Amino acid sequence: MDEFGVYASFGVNGPPQRLLRAEGSCRVSAAVPPSVRQVVLFSSGPWGERICVNAELIDANQIPITIGKLTPYNKCLSWEQWEEETWTDGVTLHVSLEGGNVKNSELIIAVNEFTPKNTTAPLADGELSGKRKRERTTEEDSDGGGETSKARGEENIDPNGAKEKATPVRKVKGQAKSCQKLFANRTDAFKANAAANEARETQMTVGGTPPQNGARMRSRQAKTPTQTSSLVGPSGRWGQTLCPIDAQTAILIGGQGARMQFCKDPMWKLCTEDMSWVTAETLAQGPTPEARIGHSAVFDPDSKRIFVFGGSKNKKWFNDMHILDTKSWRWTMVEAQGKVPPLAYHSCSMFRGELFVLGGVFPRPNPEPDGCSDSLYIFDPHLSIWYQPIITGDKPSPRSGHSACVIQERYIYVFGGWDTPVCYSDMYMLDLGLMEFSVVKTSGKAPSPRSWHGSAVLSETKFLIHGGYNGNNALSDTFIFDIETDSWTELKLPQLSVPRAGHSIITMETPARRDHSEDEESMSSVSIRRTLLVFGGGDNEGNFFSDLTSVSVEELLDAA
Secondary structure, eight states: OOOOEEEEEESTTOOOEEEEESSSEEEEEEEOOTTOOEEEEEEESOOTTEEEEEEEEEOTTOOEEEEEEEBTTBOEEEEEOOTTOOOOSOOEEEEEEEESSOEEEEEEEESTTOOOOOSOOOOOOOOOTTOOOOOOOHHHHTOOSSEEEOOSSOTTOOTTOSSOOOOOOOOOTTOOOTTSOTTOOSHHHHHHTHHHHHHHTTTOEESOOOOSOHHHHHHHHOOOTTOOOOOOSOOSOBSOEEEEEETTEEEEEOOBOGGGOBOSSOEEEEETTTTEEEEOTTTOBSOOOOSOBSOEEEEETTTTEEEEEOOEETTEEOOOEEEEETTTTEEEEEOOBSOOOOOBSOEEEEETTEEEEEOOEEOOSTTSOOEEOOOEEEEETTTTEEEOOOOEEOOOOSOBSOEEEEETTTEEEEEOOEETTEEEOOEEEEETTTTEEEEOOOBSSOOOSOBSOEEEEOSSSEEEEEEEEOSSOEEEEEEEEETTTTEEEEEOOGGGOSOOBSOEEEEEEEEOOOOTTSOHHHHTSOOEEEEEEEEOOBOSSSOBOOOEEEEEHHHHHHHO
């Protein structure tokens, strides 16, 4: 059998170039020819004790673009530039090997005698291609009631795409090695990381605070063309989903980052016992969902399955349903009966084993603009069928980018969203027993109109709203709504002071600080608390975040 090697092909017709050998350097940097728009990386030969090969591209601005990683189970990776992207000369492919008998040396090679340039080519401003602009009539523009007018022609546009800055991939504190098993035993890790969690208690932020100035961050973290970095956490992104699958495990799916690149590391596992990330896309079998943003992902605790629906990718819109069985770790794509349109930036809620999909953006044939939906579609996984229920009452107007929270296993509270040029701050409640919508009249200081905000249920009577986008700026404020009093309370949280939109918010269980006043037997145990976790998003200044911020749910409820 041939010896182990890692090869790269630059371009469709480019011959394979050997980058790594069985006995050689563990890190290689290869210059990419300026005309190349596709890179294929693959391995050949026995892996032995080798664990994985990390791969990323770095352009002349020193901004990394993660391709992914090769493993003994996933031996080929492909990267291709989208037509809408701006690309510069001076691109370098960085490859690093983990595990096995490797040498701590680095080799720099050039392909076709091309040498990376140090000059920086200008980056073009852009917007998501294929997301056409929705026109509104004069009557619609004059609507009132908690709405604010937006600039015309911004339906389904990435608010973070105005500037071409990006947050470099940053190492996450407490990161486990990438060779960690997908579902490892947690007991040992709990004890091993208790001290580290206690030290992080006061900081409350994993991975650091997102940069306020993109240029300053690049000056601190920029790499030279000969440096490489391991893939230790998700790249910065917005429009992803973060879906809890048990008390201390969540799965990250999809998203879009710098220069409107769809993330090449689309799937990660988060373990809250030590706040570590483990790449997961190479461990799942079956047809994985195509790269996308604006999709939804919900978990059914009874069947132990994640349901991924809809989303968009440039000019493509999706109405497919992908299911990940977390017991067998296998993807399947459902050929469902019934009709549901392609939707993105909708809400999706799980109730009694069925998926309730509300609103969202849908495409129309050219030259018509995209539209927003006000319809409710229900998916029955047992029958693999879509249907529309009969609904009474005052339902929400067409919108996308809104939030929906299931409370007391009986009500869905819908807040905010937008339908260009109007952004909303109204709230509706769907009674799932009566299938009746009603307008919720609130008191207290309510959130301003917004879309692409994050929301999470904190208790049987309260849920939280944070951040979002108002048509001009990303927001950083936080509010809690009490369904018993129908009142809003604004919170001032230093941990959540960075403006962001398109981020993910969930509640999970994490290890709590031990009480040293207790006896020795009690000190050896690790208590658990519920924690609000905020991941990723963008700030409308070109920065895409990969940080993970945590706040105690008990602290939030006490403040409210």
